[in-house]
Amino acid sequence: MLKGLIFDLDGVLTDTARYHLSAWNNLAKELGISLNQDQLDSLRGISRMDSLELILKYGGQENKYSEAEKEKFAAEKNAKFVEQVETITPKDILPGIPQLLKDAKAQNLKMVIASASKNAPKILNRLGIMDEFDGIVDPATLHHGKPDPEIYEKAQELTGFKADEVISFEDAKAGVESIKAAGQFAVGIGDKELLKEADYIVPSTADLKLSEIEKVFEKKQGK
Ligand code: G6P
Ligand code: MG
Numbered sequence: 001m002l003k004g005l006i007f008d009l010d011g012v013l014t015d016t017a018r019y020h021l022s023a024w025n026n027l028a029k030e031l032g033i034s035l036n037q038d039q040l041d042s043l044r045g046i047s048r049m050d051s052l053e054l055i056l057k058y059g060g061q062e063n064k065y066s067e068a069e070k071e072k073f074a075a076e077k078n079a080k081f082v083e084q085v086e087t088i089t090p091k092d093i094l095p096g097i098p099q100l101l102k103d104a105k106a107q108n109l110k111m112v113i114a115s116a117s118k119n120a121p122k123i124l125n126r127l128g129i130m131d132e133f134d135g136i137v138d139p140a141t142l143h144h145g146k147p148d149p150e151i152y153e154k155a156q157e158l159t160g161f162k163a164d165e166v167i168s169f170e171d172a173k174a175g176v177e178s179i180k181a182a183g184q185f186a187v188g189i190g191d192k193e194l195l196k197e198a199d200y201i202v203p204s205t206a207d208l209k210l211s212e213i214e215k216v217f218e219k220k221q222g223k
Pocket of ligand 2: 008009010011012017044045170171172175
């Protein structure tokens with residue numbers, strides 16, 4: 001039986017994923033690295049320092065900078081990202097999400113956030129939906145980033161339910177892989193091919209309908 005929902009944040013509840021990508025793209029350009037769309041997409045869901053390492057690798061600069069320099073680059077990118085976050089209002093909640101949260105509340109489902117972002121509380125507050133959630137995984141406690149299952153396992157722990165009692169939502173390939181590695185039902189939002197490991201895929205949040213997702217979920221559980 002479905003008891004809880006677990007949500008990624010950036011690209012699922014709000015479109016902050018594009019702010020992350022544009023801030024990384026700017027930093028990459030400053031470092032003389034030009035990223036193609038696939039490389040940019042591969043950064044979705046990836047932690048701050050892991051994203052920077054990937055970008056340096058794409059540019060063939062993985063051994064060029066000291067740890068202190070890398071920290072400085074990451075802080076620079078974050079400052080740009082936070083500037084964008086300060087402009088967020090409740091209007092930036094993605095279409096389909098308010099109804100989904102409402103339907104979940106009506107069913108008394110527990111809801112938890114599984115975002116790798118240290119800015120997640122700030123973003124949820126700006127969206128005005130912080131109180132909708134029963135918990136947020138603290139990314140500072142994680143040892144491994146997505147696609148490792150750790151973050152979705154921790155989120156599930158926060159719900160207090162079993163893996164087959166929750167549905168998790170992601171827009172990133174690494175995120176869907178993390179959900180599946182945790183043994184949970186994955187809803188992928190975005191490109192069908194990229195997110196093909198998910199149990200249920202929709203092109204956009206506007207297409208999310210809890211009752212429809214639940215039908216597929218129940219079928220998979222054989223109930
Ligand atoms: C999320 C985003 C990533 C971002 C990561 C860390 O997973 O999808 O793009 O790099 O969080 O975010 P932070 O705000 O802590 O830099
Ligand atoms: Mg995301």
